[in-house]
Amino acid sequence: MIRKQAITQIEDLEWHSVEEIPGLRYKFLIDSDVTSSRGLSLGALEVAPGAILPPHHHSPQEIYLFHSGEGEVILGDEIHQVRAGTAVFIPEHCWHGLINKGDQPLAFYWIFPTDSWSEIEYIYDKSSAK
Amino acid sequence: MIRKQAITQIEDLEWHSVEEIPGLRYKFLIDSDVTSSRGLSLGALEVAPGAILPPHHHSPQEIYLFHSGEGEVILGDEIHQVRAGTAVFIPEHCWHGLINKGDQPLAFYWIFPTDSWSEIEYIYDKSSAK
Numbered sequence: 153m154i155r156k157q158a159i160t161q162i163e164d165l166e167w168h169s170v171e172e173i174p175g176l177r178y179k180f181l182i183d184s185d186v187t188s189s190r191g192l193s194l195g196a197l198e199v200a201p202g203a204i205l206p207p208h209h210h211s212p213q214e215i216y217l218f219h220s221g222e223g224e225v226i227l228g229d230e231i232h233q234v235r236a237g238t239a240v241f242i243p244e245h246c247w248h249g250l251i252n253k254g255d256q257p258l259a260f261y262w263i264f265p266t267d268s269w270s271e272i273e274y275i276y277d278k279s280s281a282k
Numbered sequence: 283m284i285r286k287q288a289i290t291q292i293e294d295l296e297w298h299s300v301e302e303i304p305g306l307r308y309k310f311l312i313d314s315d316v317t318s319s320r321g322l323s324l325g326a327l328e329v330a331p332g333a334i335l336p337p338h339h340h341s342p343q344e345i346y347l348f349h350s351g352e353g354e355v356i357l358g359d360e361i362h363q364v365r366a367g368t369a370v371f372i373p374e375h376c377w378h379g380l381i382n383k384g385d386q387p388l389a390f391y392w393i394f395p396t397d398s399w400s401e402i403e404y405i406y407d408k409s410s411a412k
Contacts, residue, residue: 157288162367189371237292241309265395
């Protein structure tokens with residue numbers, strides 16, 4: 153595949169749900185599974201009020217960039233408040249998750265230095281986090 | 283330096299200006315020059331009404347993620363409209379720039395798969411773009 157420029161508009165993209173985790177939905181904005189991109193991937197995730205993104209870790213570093221709602225991020229052994237305009241750097245194999253304690257959806261972008269989200273192996277065992 | 287998690291809040295960060303280019307200002311959110319991060323860097327740039335981010339290219343791929351205002355992105359030989367929620371994938375050495383023809387600031391995030399923005403070599407010669 154020739155790698156070339158891509159433009160997407162968030163409202164035009166389809167939501168996907170996570171069968172095993174209620175209250176989560178996501179879209180791929182820039183991702184080699186849907187755009188002819190490589191080396192960076194970008195998606196949008198929404199956590200419904202009361203829902204949780206279960207803590208996990210993975211090999212690549214990641215950025216979370218929040219754009220609406222309020223919640224708490226679990227990051228290593230810390231918990232921090234997040235809201236629109238919060239950016240979080242998650243190092244390689246750092247334990248992280250999210251809780252939406254508010255009454256509005258907690259919406260953010262994830263960014264990986266990978267071609268795609270689908271190549272990330274999610275690990276839900278804290279003992280193997282670094 | 284030990285690479286560890288980082289959290290920043292956009293309103294709390296200092297604006298920088300670009301001496302040679304009027305109407306631009308920027309902030310570093312996640313960047314090894316200001317946070318103990320690596321492998322991903324994230325910054326915010328604002329283009330004032332009427333201002334231009336001059337077309338250029340560089341070795342790493344990049345993502346632009348727009349969050350307010352309206353404008354036009356130059357991308358290779360194309361021009362596209364951008365607004366809040368537009369994501370743009372810019373391949374390696376792809377010619378790109380921005381024009382704000384609106385009456386509000388055009389605000390977006392840049393993302394590189396690099397430790398920092400400062401390591402990017404900007405090239406303003408279109409003939410060397412791929």
